[in-house]
Amino acid sequence: MKKLLLILLALTLAFSSFSLVSCDKEDGKKFIETLKGKTPEEIYELSRTKLKDATSYSVTASQVITMTANGQTLTMNQSVISKINGDNSYVKMTNDYTSSANMEAWYVDGIVYSSMAGVKAKAEISKEKFMEEYMNTDPSESTLLDIPESWFADIKFEADGKGWALNFVVDGEKWSEVLGNVGLGGTISGNVNYKLHFDDDGNIEKLTTTFDMTVSGVKASCVSESIIKIENVTITPPEDADSYQTVVLP
Numbered sequence: 001m002k003k004l005l006l007i008l009l010a011l012t013l014a015f016s017s018f019s020l021v022s023c024d025k026e027d028g029k030k031f032i033e034t035l036k037g038k039t040p041e042e043i044y045e046l047s048r049t050k051l052k053d054a055t056s057y058s059v060t061a062s063q064v065i066t067m068t069a070n071g072q073t074l075t076m077n078q079s080v081i082s083k084i085n086g087d088n089s090y091v092k093m094t095n096d097y098t099s100s101a102n103m104e105a106w107y108v109d110g111i112v113y114s115s116m117a118g119v120k121a122k123a124e125i126s127k128e129k130f131m132e133e134y135m136n137t138d139p140s141e142s143t144l145l146d147i148p149e150s151w152f153a154d155i156k157f158e159a160d161g162k163g164w165a166l167n168f169v170v171d172g173e174k175w176s177e178v179l180g181n182v183g184l185g186g187t188i189s190g191n192v193n194y195k196l197h198f199d200d201d202g203n204i205e206k207l208t209t210t211f212d213m214t215v216s217g218v219k220a221s222c223v224s225e226s227i228i229k230i231e232n233v234t235i236t237p238p239e240d241a242d243s244y245q246t247v248v249l250p
Contacts, residue, residue: 030159036202040166041152044196047204048144054230056085063224069217082135087127088235091135105134108237113244122244129249144207145194160197163205168194172211186215204228 035043051057061080066073078095089107105114107130113122114134147168157164172188192211198204207226212219238244 031156032164033156035157035164035198035200038202039152040155040157041149043157043198043202044144044147044152044166046202047196047198048146050230051144051204051228054084056232057228057230058083058233059226059228061224061226063222065223066221068219068221083233083235085233085235089127089130089135090233090235103134104238105130106235106237107134108235111237113238113241115238115244120240120244121247122241123247123249125249144196144204147194157198163197163199165198166196168192170194172213175211186213186220188213189219203230 033039038046059080059082061082063078063080064075065078066075068074074097076095076097078093081090081092083090087107088109090105092104094102100117103114103116105112105116107113107125107127110124110126111122112125112130112134114120151168151170155166155168158167170192172190172192175192176188189212192209194209195207196204197206197208206228208224210221210223212221214220
């Protein structure tokens, strides 16, 4: 059980910038080769550029991670909310299993306000250090991965609800070779499904992905969804900012 808990915590940190859920092909689905006059690769690169260049946006990820070992199964539901507005940022991570990993942090005007494990603290910090230590990286760079051009071969837009989707089904070994295995030293089993959802105007709405992997002998099934909104968001210090203890970070 202790081993499972440790790996759950590792997965909590590793998957905070990923989005994961399965997708099945259905006969009779409608496909188109271009959307608003652009190919899948062009739409994808445009989406990456829009998110990277956006000064205000939010990414809300919900994940389900199921671990199985020695006849025991543990399931963790996790939510990660990231918001950016200029140099100000906000992140909140919650899950229903390892409460010690729950965290909320605001970065406003060069000051970080963090609340974790009942401790509330504030300190001066650079934007780069906040991104590295509290958000793992810039969400705009980690949400949409740098997919190789070769993966777009024979990819078409698939009718999906009220919009369209690009569905990449990639061999686990190839995924690990090109994009790595999220730093856990594990082995991906089977294929990785990476699916992007767009509205009729070609604007990205969400990202879903799924894969199974084995970490230190423990099997993990990883499912998540990220909703991406390029919009104006407001980020202010917490209402009880005065109650946060001032600390000096190393």
